Amino acid sequence: MDETPTGAPGAETAANAPQKGTVTHRAIEQIKAMIAGGRLEPGQRLPTERDLAARLGISRSSMREAIRALTVLGVLEARHGSGIYVTQLEAGDLLETFGVVADLSRGPRLVELLEIRRVLESTATALAAARITDDQLSEVEKHLTAMNATDDPEEILAHDLAFHREIAAAAGNETMAAILEGLSSRTFRARVWRGYQEEGAFARTRREHAAIHRALAARDPEAARASAAAHVGEVEEWLRTQLRAVP
Amino acid sequence: MDETPTGAPGAETAANAPQKGTVTHRAIEQIKAMIAGGRLEPGQRLPTERDLAARLGISRSSMREAIRALTVLGVLEARHGSGIYVTQLEAGDLLETFGVVADLSRGPRLVELLEIRRVLESTATALAAARITDDQLSEVEKHLTAMNATDDPEEILAHDLAFHREIAAAAGNETMAAILEGLSSRTFRARVWRGYQEEGAFARTRREHAAIHRALAARDPEAARASAAAHVGEVEEWLRTQLRAVP
DNA sequence: TCGGTCGTAGTGGTCGGACCACATCGGTGG
DNA sequence: CCACCGATGTGGTCCGACCACTACGACCGA
Incomplete structure (x- = not known):
């Protein structure tokens, strides 16, 4: 594969590549x-x-x-x-660095990342609607109710993350789940989320989550895809206007 | 903001972690x-x-x-x-490491990666259909004809990559383009592609590329999405059967 | 004056050795 | 049989030296 048996008595294995970079x-x-x-x-x-x-x-x-x-x-x-x-x-091992990308991106890049998240999240949610088990669904419900039962932002955020994480896991594509995990990393999420929720988006978010759950419970992939896309799209659109206002 | 006047193990120094990990x-x-x-x-x-x-x-x-x-x-x-x-x-700087993920993934992970590529590539192609300029389109055509004019696998692969790269660039989402770039990295592509093309898939690939180009020229996002999804889906399905046959 | 050349100081790149902190395993003694 | 403990090997950290390269300015010749 990479041996170069050229003479060279001294060095045997692995002593190839003259001197590239460092x-x-x-x-x-x-x-x-x-x-x-x-x-x-x-x-x-x-x-x-x-x-x-x-x-x-x-x-x-x-x-x-x-x-x-x-x-x-x-x-x-x-x-x-x-x-x-x-x-x-595993996907989780290698894609952990994806969070770094999300954390260090700013301005237009953030919108691009949300655009990607919208595409992947809607796909994952659609897949989940078709494959989710009853156990997984009840787990999703647990986080949904917990999220609606408190008004501590930290706790809400935690359950929100878990809510989407469970769905991504139910989609059956670990790699996709890992990427979505990175796109929802604590810092990334916090940076965008904070401002978004400060504008009283709680009620809207609650409705959207309910819609997603309804689609999952009904095993309706199309509805799931649409509701997930709308959910992320709302945040995306909000961020877009934010950047337009304060460039 | 964070001076550290030497010594002083007492710890003050604005914003510093006690002693986690290394x-x-x-x-x-x-x-x-x-x-x-x-x-x-x-x-x-x-x-x-x-x-x-x-x-x-x-x-x-x-x-x-x-x-x-x-x-x-x-x-x-x-x-x-x-x-x-x-x-x-920039997206390119940070997502270069994405290629490593693609290169080190094997078995089921490869299929998952292709699934992700299918989702993103179809989205990117659809976006490109709506936004591509005449100049960009002619650039795409250049690679298309060059790809069909030779039968040197290496050259075909190079133009194939460039073909999709141009389309991704025309989609206007640099981050998405960077991820797709990673998902098409030389080694990753070579590993899957080689086997795929050895089964005489050239003709089929050619038709699919033509279909994608047609959709772009017609500025038809729906057709573009469908043709791109089918294109990647073919490879994905082939790989799936490969893994089933030789686990 | 202008132009190029050449030193030199400063930077990252590499090396070798020393010591510390921790994990592991075997022997020891109860 | 089990708990303890020390020896051994491993990664983690530090130090000091030197090399390779870049940048910049002083110098010299035209």
Whole structure:
């Protein structure tokens, strides 16, 4: 796959790629390649930092930077005193960084993100309407009633998040659920939500949630898609006018 | 705002976390917070590694790991000999890592990713049908004809990618375009595409591309959405049967 | 004066070593 | 048999040195 058996008695394995970018970048690519190539399975333990560094012929410092980067990306997981492991490479592991995108985006980007969320959320809700089990539905209802039973913004937000999370989970596409999770991350949600709810949108939000739940209970994908799209669309439109007013 | 007059373990220093996780993790959060809080603008130059390390009271090594991680995430950009800068925080900068997700996903995850691509691609194509300019349309046509004029798989793939890239760009949602870009990254596309095209799907692909182009030229969003969904759906369905056959 | 050249200071990139904090496992003694 | 404890190995942190590159200004020749 990547060997270059050209002479070179000294170096054997992995000693290819002349000198692209930084050595750390090279190390990152090597490890990613090992995983993509199946030489490292999810959950498997890697050699020690010192070993890895020696194998690629770089210092431990540089190797640590590479490992740290992959850790932040959700590809690796370092356990102090134990070792370095490949994550399960589940959607949740890898897409956690999606929240960073949402948190650092501003202005027009926020609207774009909401547009994407509208598309995905409506699709997920439609799928959920067709697949949701009774247990999952009752879980959704739990958060719905809890959300309507309090007026503590923090609590409302928490149940709101859980409400949509349950629906996304019921859609059966973990990757989609993970992305939606990122698009609803605490900070992102808080930034937009705060202003939105301050304008007395509680009642409207409540109606929209009720409509979504009704569609789910009726197992009506079309109604579910429409109500979810409208729900996100309301926030989206509000944000759009906000940006127009205060550019 | 947040001076740290050396030492003083008593802890004051506006806005600082006690001692969660690793110091590197703390540094990452601090820098992210600085950007999210507007204290660091896109394109702005950061203090030197040595300075930053001193300010947060950590070693340069740890600070370097933090910077490296943020660099890989597309938040920062290090220029050898010059300094460290905040990226423009455009969709492309931050979502580059999305390609990693696509490259490392396997099995059922691949289908999920294609499902997401189908949803987003069809939406983007529909939007493009309503907004595309004549110039952009001719650009799309260029890649379409070039794609049909050769039988070199590599070249076909390149023009295929460009074809969809142009359409995504015409949709006017940079973030969506960036995500789709990641979902069509070279390696991801190559892994799925290769097998798909080996089964003589060229003709079918050609027809589907023609249909998409026709819808765009007619400025017909509905037709565009349908043809794009069908296009991705074909690949998706093929992959689904593949996984069923060889689990 | 103008233009290019060359030093030099400052920056990120790399390295090696040292020590600390924690997890794990085996042996020990009850 | 179990609880304890120490040894060992691992990642986490720090330090100091040096290299490679960039930026900028002083210098020199035309």
